[in-house]
Amino acid sequence: MQPGATTCTEDRIQHALERCLHGLSLGRRSTSWSAGLCLNCWSLQELVSRDPGHFLILLEQILQKTREVQEKGTYDLLTPLALLFYSTVLCTPHFPPDSDLLLKAASTYHRFLTWPVPYCSICQELLTFIDAELKAPGISYQRLVRAEQGLPIRSHRSSTVPRPWQSLRTSSRRPQRHRSWHLASEMLQRPGGGSGPSCRRWEKKLASLGC
Numbered sequence: 001m002q003p004g005a006t007t008c009t010e011d012r013i014q015h016a017l018e019r020c021l022h023g024l025s026l027g028r029r030s031t032s033w034s035a036g037l038c039l040n041c042w043s044l045q046e047l048v049s050r051d052p053g054h055f056l057i058l059l060e061q062i063l064q065k066t067r068e069v070q071e072k073g074t075y076d077l078l079t080p081l082a083l084l085f086y087s088t089v090l091c092t093p094h095f096p097p098d099s100d101l102l103l104k105a106a107s108t109y110h111r112f113l114t115w116p117v118p119y120c121s122i123c124q125e126l127l128t129f130i131d132a133e134l135k136a137p138g139i140s141y142q143r144l145v146r147a148e149q150g151l152p153i154r155s156h157r158s159s160t161v162p163r164p165w166q167s168l169r170t171s172s173r174r175p176q177r178h179r180s181w182h183l184a185s186e187m188l189q190r191p192g193g194g195s196g197p198s199c200r201r202w203e204k205k206l207a208s209l210g211c
Contacts, residue, residue, distance in 0.1 A: 019044075020084065021065070021081070052093045056095075056101065058084075059101055062081055063105055079119070082123070090140060095137065103134075106127060106130050109123040113127075
């Protein structure tokens with residue numbers, strides 16, 4: 001990568017993220033919300049998919065935007081940002097061994113547990129998701145694929161699970177990734193549908209990590 005290209009890439013990803021969030025409001029009907037998110041999300045997805053490192057840049061910017069949401073109390077943007085974070089982690093090919101992105105995310109979303117429903121429930125779901133990914137990277141994507149194919153989910157735990165780009169490279173499998181985005185959307189639009197970690201559990205966990 002040429003000198004200065006990283007800054008240009010970050011600016012382009014930030015601009016695409018802003019477009020993805022533009023016009024989203026709880027006052028709009030769900031049809032407008034879904035149409036705007038899907039259309040702009042496709043453009044954002046195409047941009048970050050050009051290089052595996054772009055996913056990490058996008059995750060950093062999503063977390064930065066999420067922290068701004070907390071500071072300003074912008075309720076409308078929390079759900080779209082949560083969905084984007086979830087979907088981006090699912091599609092991220094690889095996290096470097098020294099990456100602390102998921103720990104930063106856990107610290108960020110833990111602060112929203114005091115927000116009213118459905119926002120606290122959405123963040124509980126994300127904390128459960130992050131915890132699973134820290135224990136077994138890629139396990140959530142595998143579970144989504146098995147669920148959409150009607151396959152039983154294995155009860156035993158795996159230490160490492162291949163990421164989507166590592167295990168599903170053929171063009172015949174590409175539609176599964178798009179259906180996984182749809183499943184992610186359904187999960188985050190049903191706050192409280194799963195069992196998230198308790199506030200006390202995450203307070204102890206984050207305190208032990210120094211977050």
